[in-house]
Amino acid sequence: MEITLDAPLDMHLHLRDGDMLKLTAPLSADFAGAVVMPNLVPPVAEPAQMTAYAERIAAAMDGREFRAYMTLFFTPMSEAALRAAQQTPGFFALKLYPAGITTNSEGGVADLAQAEPTLRAMEELGIPLLVHGESHGFVLDRESEFLAVYRRLAQRFPKLRICMEHITTAAALRLLDEFENLCATVTLQHLLITLDDVAGGALQPHLFCKPIAKRPEDRDALLQAALGGHPRLFFGSDSAPHPRCKKEACGCAAGVFTAPVALPRLAQLFAENGAADRLQGFVSGHARQWYGLRVPSRRVVLQDVPMPVPAAYRGFGQQVVPMFAGRVLPWSVKA
Amino acid sequence: MEITLDAPLDMHLHLRDGDMLKLTAPLSADFAGAVVMPNLVPPVAEPAQMTAYAERIAAAMDGREFRAYMTLFFTPMSEAALRAAQQTPGFFALKLYPAGITTNSEGGVADLAQAEPTLRAMEELGIPLLVHGESHGFVLDRESEFLAVYRRLAQRFPKLRICMEHITTAAALRLLDEFENLCATVTLQHLLITLDDVAGGALQPHLFCKPIAKRPEDRDALLQAALGGHPRLFFGSDSAPHPRCKKEACGCAAGVFTAPVALPRLAQLFAENGAADRLQGFVSGHARQWYGLRVPSRRVVLQDVPMPVPAAYRGFGQQVVPMFAGRVLPWSVKA
Numbered sequence: 001m002e003i004t005l006d007a008p009l010d011m012h013l014h015l016r017d018g019d020m021l022k023l024t025a026p027l028s029a030d031f032a033g034a035v036v037m038p039n040l041v042p043p044v045a046e047p048a049q050m051t052a053y054a055e056r057i058a059a060a061m062d063g064r065e066f067r068a069y070m071t072l073f074f075t076p077m078s079e080a081a082l083r084a085a086q087q088t089p090g091f092f093a094l095k096l097y098p099a100g101i102t103t104n105s106e107g108g109v110a111d112l113a114q115a116e117p118t119l120r121a122m123e124e125l126g127i128p129l130l131v132h133g134e135s136h137g138f139v140l141d142r143e144s145e146f147l148a149v150y151r152r153l154a155q156r157f158p159k160l161r162i163c164m165e166h167i168t169t170a171a172a173l174r175l176l177d178e179f180e181n182l183c184a185t186v187t188l189q190h191l192l193i194t195l196d197d198v199a200g201g202a203l204q205p206h207l208f209c210k211p212i213a214k215r216p217e218d219r220d221a222l223l224q225a226a227l228g229g230h231p232r233l234f235f236g237s238d239s240a241p242h243p244r245c246k247k248e249a250c251g252c253a254a255g256v257f258t259a260p261v262a263l264p265r266l267a268q269l270f271a272e273n274g275a276a277d278r279l280q281g282f283v284s285g286h287a288r289q290w291y292g293l294r295v296p297s298r299r300v301v302l303q304d305v306p307m308p309v310p311a312a313y314r315g316f317g318q319q320v321v322p323m324f325a326g327r328v329l330p331w332s333v334k335a
Numbered sequence: 336m337e338i339t340l341d342a343p344l345d346m347h348l349h350l351r352d353g354d355m356l357k358l359t360a361p362l363s364a365d366f367a368g369a370v371v372m373p374n375l376v377p378p379v380a381e382p383a384q385m386t387a388y389a390e391r392i393a394a395a396m397d398g399r400e401f402r403a404y405m406t407l408f409f410t411p412m413s414e415a416a417l418r419a420a421q422q423t424p425g426f427f428a429l430k431l432y433p434a435g436i437t438t439n440s441e442g443g444v445a446d447l448a449q450a451e452p453t454l455r456a457m458e459e460l461g462i463p464l465l466v467h468g469e470s471h472g473f474v475l476d477r478e479s480e481f482l483a484v485y486r487r488l489a490q491r492f493p494k495l496r497i498c499m500e501h502i503t504t505a506a507a508l509r510l511l512d513e514f515e516n517l518c519a520t521v522t523l524q525h526l527l528i529t530l531d532d533v534a535g536g537a538l539q540p541h542l543f544c545k546p547i548a549k550r551p552e553d554r555d556a557l558l559q560a561a562l563g564g565h566p567r568l569f570f571g572s573d574s575a576p577h578p579r580c581k582k583e584a585c586g587c588a589a590g591v592f593t594a595p596v597a598l599p600r601l602a603q604l605f606a607e608n609g610a611a612d613r614l615q616g617f618v619s620g621h622a623r624q625w626y627g628l629r630v631p632s633r634r635v636v637l638q639d640v641p642m643p644v645p646a647a648y649r650g651f652g653q654q655v656v657p658m659f660a661g662r663v664l665p666w667s668v669k670a
Binding site for chain 1: 473474475530538550587588589
């Protein structure tokens, strides 16, 4: 069996920088492009930094065709500054982090009221707003507590395209259905796992991420929405490589590295649920439609031929452990 | 400031065996005694094994005064076998594990109906039943799902003393209040932490245990019940040493090692909440009263003099990381 995709996109990707970028960027090359997160140290907050980062990504891709949809770390910006960003090649959106909520987000937004003039200008200019939507509350409530903020944003800025990034709850899906100006990304792992997989047996650091995986009914709702072809729900891997030593040490860093396994595992998931024909929309079509993206056509064929997943990806002095490390996935990308 | 205790007891303790027993047993010696869990490999299920284990514990205590209240791993037993157990020196109770629910519980009870004749005989003989009360469900629901089993046991065996071990939820406390024949133990960590401390920031394997720490409102309810002097709520550390290599590896084992820090940290907790006079009941009096235990008097003085907690306790080729490793606790046991 085969599933043929046109120009699959990863709508939420961490590529890091330096040697980690060199190792991981090519591992996303089965995608035609990806929305690249700006939470480097320091964050990518200026067009010049963004351009330089895009060049480093292109260099790491080493000739592979790949469209990096670049984001700027949200800071208050004037309309002029936003216009300048918009005219910078590769620019796609602003990514808003509540301050201190995840990896390298210390410089994020502490008071959303101060962000309003920028949001108003973004709305006028048609610049999408991508949001890491978690409060600083109890770990299981952070996303649901943040939904009131999404609601207020969606109401106050009805023409602003707002993306609820990496949603993990059924409650977020219900909000998605309420507002036409909201979209959402969902990761591979949140379609598959619950907190049980992270901490129900032995503790599994390689499945630990933010937002943390939630309850079975949340996972089931996300999966049904993805398989059902929700037009405003997009695949975003949130693939987040950390050096092995930071994942397996005490105080493990948050993030699951899925870039190289995402398309095969998604193919398996959609095929075994009789939704193979909906994969194109989930990994490309819906996002292209909603954001009005023009992506060069690119044929990617997934086949039910096994893919052995290495215990780790190594190179440039880095070592990253992927999801399904050491296992065999029943689907693979056809060379 | 000082708090003077008489014969503090740890009503739920894992001492393991071999070199780990030799290392950890003396670290519980500030307690006058402890209820010792039977989940060794193989489990301590026969009086002869129990006697031999009690002798190894006494040897590890190396002359220190310490009463080991020994438990047998619950298996169906005839009344004659129960009588024989009851006449074995050191015997205290049977510990029931649902099959496969925690460390070394693979041989536990799969069908509670089969346990009923044994429970009936225990009720008649006055042998307490200690229970690891978790279902095989979603990690956060396991205790609350098991409450129906506790309820049924409490109703069917009204004279059986049933201990809900290491409770972690407000719901378990509510059930405790419903049935006079239920008691419960609670650990140090479940009075202090929530899932946030385990997985809200970086993942903290040394705070990972089963049952897993729950929500803030659960922790708060447990703390209020302990500080409030609930007469059927007893301190049981569930202190569970694992070799450092099994805690910090991928797939970390469940258990928090609190034996050497429990009394100082409890003294701090009760003192700072103005409940210093209730500590005696929580760590000794309530359990002695409810079970009718006669423990030799032993004066243990806690003082607000700092205790530096080592990064690890080492010996006999073993290395165990305690809770609060590398930190300084404001209270200590007076030598």
